[in-house]
Structure formats: C-alpha cells, structure tokens
Amino acid sequence: MSKLKAPRGTQDILAEDSKLWQKIEAEAIKVFAAAGFNEIRTPIFESTELFSRAVGEDSDIVNKEMYSFTDKSDRPLTLRPEATAAIVRAYNEHSLERAPKPHKLWYRGPMFRYERPQTGRYRQFHQIGIEAIGSKPPYIDLEIIQVGMQLLSNLGLNDLTLYINSLGNQASREAYTKALKDFLSGLQEDVCEDCQRRYQQNPLRALDCKQEADQALYKNAPSLQDYLDEESKEIWTAMLQGLDKLAIKYIVDPRLVRGLDYYSHAVFEIKTSSKELAGQNTVLAGGRYDKLVKDLGGQESPAVGWALGLERLASLIENKTETGGLYIISDSAMDAQILARKLRQDTNNSITIDYDYNSSKFNKQLERAIKRSYDWALFYMEDERNSGKFKLKNLRETVEYNDLDYDAVVARTTSCNAL
RNA sequence: GCAGGUGUCGCCAAGUGGUUAAGGCUCCGGAUUGUGGUUCCGAUAUCGUGGGUUCAACUCCCAUCAUCUGCCCCA
Numbered sequence: 001m002s003k004l005k006a007p008r009g010t011q012d013i014l015a016e017d018s019k020l021w022q023k024i025e026a027e028a029i030k031v032f033a034a035a036g037f038n039e040i041r042t043p044i045f046e047s048t049e050l051f052s053r054a055v056g057e058d059s060d061i062v063n064k065e066m067y068s069f070t071d072k073s074d075r076p077l078t079l080r081p082e083a084t085a086a087i088v089r090a091y092n093e094h095s096l097e098r099a100p101k102p103h104k105l106w107y108r109g110p111m112f113r114y115e116r117p118q119t120g121r122y123r124q125f126h127q128i129g130i131e132a133i134g135s136k137p138p139y140i141d142l143e144i145i146q147v148g149m150q151l152l153s154n155l156g157l158n159d160l161t162l163y164i165n166s167l168g169n170q171a172s173r174e175a176y177t178k179a180l181k182d183f184l185s186g187l188q189e190d191v192c193e194d195c196q197r198r199y200q201q202n203p204l205r206a207l208d209c210k211q212e213a214d215q216a217l218y219k220n221a222p223s224l225q226d227y228l229d230e231e232s233k234e235i236w237t238a239m240l241q242g243l244d245k246l247a248i249k250y251i252v253d254p255r256l257v258r259g260l261d262y263y264s265h266a267v268f269e270i271k272t273s274s275k276e277l278a279g280q281n282t283v284l285a286g287g288r289y290d291k292l293v294k295d296l297g298g299q300e301s302p303a304v305g306w307a308l309g310l311e312r313l314a315s316l317i318e319n320k321t322e323t324g325g326l327y328i329i330s331d332s333a334m335d336a337q338i339l340a341r342k343l344r345q346d347t348n349n350s351i352t353i354d355y356d357y358n359s360s361k362f363n364k365q366l367e368r369a370i371k372r373s374y375d376w377a378l379f380y381m382e383d384e385r386n387s388g389k390f391k392l393k394n395l396r397e398t399v400e401y402n403d404l405d406y407d408a409v410v411a412r413t414t415s416c417n418a419l
Numbered sequence: 420g421c422a423g424g425u426g427u428c429g430c431c432a433a434g435u436g437g438u439u440a441a442g443g444c445u446c447c448g449g450a451u452u453g454u455g456g457u458u459c460c461g462a463u464a465u466c467g468u469g470g471g472u473u474c475a476a477c478u479c480c481c482a483u484c485a486u487c488u489g490c491c492c493c494a
Binding site for chain 1: 420421449450451452453454455456485486487488489490491492493494
C-alpha cells in the first residue's frame with residue numbers, strides 16, 4: 001500500500017513549525033491591536049468573478065493561477081488567491097462605509113495559486129495582512145508601512161529593505177502607460193519573447209525584465225516620475241517626507257510595479273537579503289488601491305494595505321523550541337492521570353503536565369522526561385502515594401526536593417516556568 | 420507553461436549488472452530490579468511506479484509520478 005501524499009504545492013505544518021507560526025501570529029495580533037486594527041475573516045472561496053474583476057483579467061493570477069471550480073449548482077467559484085478583493089467585497093456587502101473611517105482590518109489565512117512550486121512558493125500558502133479603507137492622505141500609507149516594519153523587527157528580522165514607488169493616480173498612470181507603449185513599440189523586433197508579451201499585457205512590467213540586452217534598450221525609456229500629475233506628485237512627496245520623519249529607510253525603485261491591476265499611488269515591497277529565500281525574497285508587499293472599492297460596486301473609497309507570506313517569513317526566523325513543563329513518573333498510569341488533571345487545574349494550565357500512558361519502566365519514564373526536555377520530574381510511585389509527600393526533581397539544574405506536600409509542588413513548578 | 424537536477428527504511432546514506440541490499444541517527448520493545456540522555460540486546464527496506472533490455476537489474480533504456488532548482492510571475 002503506497003502512502004498518500006499531500007497534493008503538490010501544499011505542505012503540512014508539523015508541530016515544531018507550528019510553534020513558530022503561532023509565535024508570528026501572536027506577535028502580529030499584538031502589533032495590529034496596538035495600532036487599532038481588527039480582525040476580519042472571509043470565506044476561503046468566493047465567486048470567480050470577484051477575482052477576475054478585482055485583480056484584473058490580464059494579470060497572471062487570473063490568467064493561469066486560479067484554483068477555479070464549479071459547485072453542484074454550477075456556480076463558478078475560486079479558492080482565493082489573495083484576500084484584498086474578498087475584504088473589499090465584504091466591506092461593500094455590509095455597507096461598512098458607514099462605520100468610522102478609516103476602517104482598519106487585519107486577516108490571516110490560506111491563499112491558493114496554481115503555480116509551479118519552488119523555494120518560498122506554494123500552491124497553498126498563508127498570508128497575514130492589513131487593510132485600511134477610507135482614507136486618502138499618505139499618513140495611513142505610512143501607518144501601515146510602519147506597522148509592518150514594527151512587526152518584522154519585533155520578530156527579530158533586521159536584514160530587510162523597503163522598496164517603494166509611486167504609480168500615480170489613474171490619469172498619471174494612463175498617460176505614462178501610453179508614453180511607454182509608444183517608446184516600446186519601436187523596440188519589439190529586438191526584445192525578448194517575454195517582453196513582447198508584456199508589451200501587450202502589462203507594459204510597465206517590461207522595465208523589470210532580467211535580460212541585460214533588454215535592459216540596455218530600456219535605458220532611455222520614459223520615467224514614471226515625469227508623468228505624475230500635480231496631485232500625484234504632492235502625495236508622493238508627502239509620502240517620502242513622512243518616511244524620513246519616521247526614520248524608515250527606503251529605496252525608491254522606479255521599476256517596482258506589482259502584478260495586480262488595482263494599485264495606484266504608493267506600492268512597496270519589503271525584501272530580505274537572506275539567501276534562504278533565493279529568488280523569492282519579497283516577504284511583505286502592498287500598496288494603495290483607490291479604485292477597487294468602487295470597481296467592486298461600492299462607494300468610492302481610497303484604501304491601502306499589505307500582505308506578508310507566512311512561509312517566507314517563518315523560514316527567516318530561527319525556530320528555537322522550548323518545551324519545559326512537568327512530567328509525572330509513576331508506576332500507575334491511572335493515578336498519574338488523576339494527579340495530572342488536578343495539577344493542571346491547580347496550576348491554571350500555566351505549564352505543560354504530562355505522564356507515561358504505557359506504564360513503562362521507571363528508567364524509561366525518566367529518560368523520556370529528559371529527552372522531551374521537561375523541566376521537572378515528579379515522582380509519584382507507591383511510596384509517594386501512600387505518604388502524600390512528593391519528590392520533585394529539577395531536570396535542568398539537577399536539584400531534588402524531597403518530602404514536598406502537594407501545594408509546594410504547585411508553588412515551585414509554577415513560580416519559574418509559565419507557558 | 421518552459422528548462423535542468425534528484426528519487427535506496429522516519430532522517431542521513433553506501434551499493435553502479437550477479438549469491439542473505441552496508442552503516443549511522445531517531446523511534447519502538449527488552450535487560451541493567453526507584454533517579455540523568457550511558458551500555459547491551461532485539462525489531463524495522465524487496466531499492467518512487469509501470470514497462471523494456473538481459474541468463475541475471477537498485478544498478479542499463481523508455482515512460483510516468485513525485486520532489487527540488489531556475490524562468491515567467493509572485494507572498
């Protein structure tokens with residue numbers, strides 16, 4: 001019988017990694033709450049139309065990466081490839097524009113994209129993100145960037161760089177796209193196949209081409225910055241000044257475009273220089289999407305947000321597992337169980353308490369307690385049960401306490417090792 | 420979707436055409452008769468799958484699947 005495997009591009013987060021994920025999530029929740037963001041949970045699948053409208057028909061995500069299916073009533077549905085569209089849908093559906101603005105939300109959960117798996121890229125992957133809907137000035141952009149930086153630095157990451165660019169408002173972007181297409185049209189003969197395709201689908205992407213020959217041809221391409229109109233320029237300037245005042249280091253990257261159609265004004269990515277992630281070094285990315293709420297049928301509401309990849313983030317953080325807790329060593333599994341239940345209650349579930357279910361030999365049980373890195377071994381053999389006095393051993397410091405009564409055991413184990 | 424690498428026990432890993440497929444680690448069981456990861460003993464694989472070549476295949480060929488890496492693109 002062959003073993004079944006998880007589907008391609010999916011993975012199990014085993015107990016060890018799970019601890020790390022919990023740590024990241026706990027830190028995120030703390031940082032978000034402190035900045036006034038509240039959690040929103042939306043469905044894992046949505047109508048396919050939501051994503052094709054929101055993300056853009058021409059985007060790669062919609063073109064070839066969606067996990068789409070029809071249900072038994074032939075409804076076209078899609079496993080969400082990202083969360084922003086769904087959150088905007090929910091925002092509109094529940095008329096949240098009537099709530100105080102900006103509406104500040106965070107989310108976490110699995111996303112799905114049908115792609116070739118490789119380092120830092122999976123078909124089911126997990127994101128944590130925030131969105132702020134209903135505020136136009138760049139202070140809210142600054143706020144979410146700042147929250148993101150804070151979260152990453154709290155998690156101990158410091159080799160990160162913020163790359164940022166402005167796409168300008170829609171008018172600016174259209175004017176620029178036109179100018180760029182004019183420029184590119186003369187080069188199509190000499191340019192790589194990918195770029196020919198980009199020319200058709202998303203001309204801005206061409207500037208990001210990795211072919212050196214193409215880069216040489218693009219040297220004199222028009223610059224987006226020159227096409228920003230007054231409004232866009234004002235916002236962009238304020239944005240950069242704000243980053244300076246917050247002492248957030250950044251690199252303006254004029255080629256940073258992003259693959260989703262709904263962005264305008266500020267777009268940004270936080271990248272790591274760690275080799276761990278090789279080509280997929282973007283850990284957190286986002287931008288402003290002023291048009292999207294209206295495009296999805298809502299009241300015009302400017303908005304901005306970002307998402308970070310949990311798998312990528314987790315791979316950058318050292319996973320140090322610390323267990324601790326107390327292991328009961330007993331020749332009676334039943335008595336150990338009764339004691340464990342009582343101890344868990346009386347320690348208020350503040351430390352891990354476990355014991356041997358197989359009534360193994362004394363030495364085996366002690367060995368287990370050590371191997372599984374418990375802090376304490378509590379001896380509960382016949383003698384202890386009869387006398388009501390416990391023997392407690394600190395396995396880290398090799399100290400043994402004799403003749404403790406029950407309350408002393410509780411006091412001693414909880415005093416120094418809370419979960 | 421394209422290009423390349425890899426597939427021998429839970430993990431690492433020898434074997435490269437010929438009798439019983441090394442070894443290490445982990446895990447499990449046992450011994451050392453209630454105190455430190457020790458030591459000793461034991462158990463655990465038909466070599467991804469299917470086909471072909473051959474007297475003979477883990478070793479060669481083909482296909483397929485899985486996985487990894489790069490491209491596209493992205494978190």
